[in-house]
Amino acid sequence: MTQVSVENLSVELEGKRLVDSVLFDLAPGEFVGLVGPNGSGKSSLLRAVYRVLKPQAGRVLLSDDDVWSLSAREAARRTAVVAQERMGEFDFTVRELVHMGRTPHKGLLDSDSATDRDIVHDCLAQVGMSHCAGRQFLSLSGGEKQRVLVARALAQQAPFLVLDEPTNHLDVRHQLELLELIRRLKVTTLAALHDLALAARYCDRLAMMHDGKLIAVGTPADVLTADRIRDAYGVRATISNIDGRTRIEFDLQR
């Protein structure tokens, strides 16, 4: 059984093919890491998956429904997103921002219920940000902001979570905590990740992209080979496995 299928997806922007016939599935509860060098099409693929970029070809299925056949609202109930978006000048409080995660569940006339407040409270607690609920979002550090945005995505209570570089700006401890948290949630997750070793450690499977194409999907051990890393990133990788943990060292090719 699959929950999310990406079927021969191609995305073009201003005549440039950013994503080229990408095909893979996510099983319920699976945590798949999307890896690849900068500009390989990870963000574009994710934007197509969360229904912001309309693909030129192929489709994205959420339990057999094409995302573009769903209303924006229904899609948002099924997919929660932590994207890389700069906040403008308007300064919401942390609580207000996390409450926004409830938007797809609310009609025009609904006000915030006690249930909504409980959900927001729990989600903030899950990312360890309860103490900041009343603070202004823009006054937080980069890592704190990222955790608040994760809390907002959790408040959507969607069965599918998409994260674009969620560990950016986080220090080592918060990176580990965030990935642990995603593991614990057991929600189907697709996350673009920079750090190959962390991706290998926390993800069930990895999907590696290069030049808009998917060059490998599989278990971290299968995907992360020295040859493939050389092809995609143009660096020499030395991979070792100690106590079941993947370690990768990189060197520039000379």
Added chain:
Amino acid sequence: MSDAPATWRERLRELPLPLVCCVLVLALLLSLTLAVTIGPVPLSMLTVWQIAWSRLTGIAGDWTAAQENIVWMLRFPRVLLAAVIGAGLAAVGVAMQAVVRNPLADPYVLGISSGASVGAVLVLGTGALGFLGLYAVSAGAFTGAIVSFTLVFLIATAGGQLSPLRLVLAGMACGYSLSSLTSLIVLTSENRELARNAMEWMLGSLGGTAWSDLGLPALVLAAGTMWLSLNGRALNALLVGDDTARTLGIDVTRLRILLFVVLSLLTGVMVAVSGAIGFVGLVIPHIVRMLVGMDHRRVLPVAVLVGATFLIWVDVAARMSFAPIELPVGVITALLGGPFFVWMLVAQRWKSREAS
């Protein structure tokens, strides 16, 4: 940042909305009454309400016909129109800032009021849209507003990113051109009355308001702010970003088109009766956000009430400060708003410098 002002602001933000609105409604009613009592012929608050009551119920009392005329025919419609326009401009400012994600936006700064003015004088000057009767000028102003709004937005977004600076510059460029176009139409028009009234109207004035001027703006205000308030959540999401709004289930394209129409309608109707009154839509939303936070479900009703009260008093100042000469109310809002705008620009530059 020190702790004390943060907690002070937090406490203010935690106040229940009905309580805040109750206080503001009382302030608005008091302002309405006081504003009617103030004028060359002073009246007591009691007389004002007795006259209003008698007009509504038909019970006569012991006041002169002149007093009744002043209260009911001259001052009441004007003060009420000030309230309606102030409320409308504040609501438009709040929503417009969400649409373009820029605290420097308001219908005046973005040249949308100027667009509405062109539409209005075109109708007055040429007699176009005559079949719409009483509403022809408003319809013309609405058309002008939506055309200029779309134009400014397209210019500012050309090449992808909507930059705050480009938006303000595009608004100013369009505003200047359209204002000149208005002057051109007025000065070359055959219609003498238009030329005589145009000067005052182009500066934004509430002089000579009759009850019949009040109906359409009040109706559009009620419907428009109701719709905006219902979409408070969507406006919140839009303020964060288009992608975020989409991932929260908002149909951004549709919402933006609807907002263009509703905001142009509000601006057009306001401009048709009072001319382009500047900066209310800039100053009021900014102050209200500082006080009650960012959530549009709080900001909108509070801004409507504060805007109404604000413009009532600005109009009192316009009537009284150089009596018997009456200033157009737009002159005073511009006197207050110009420096405020500069202050916001400077504060914004500091903020972006801190961030970088």
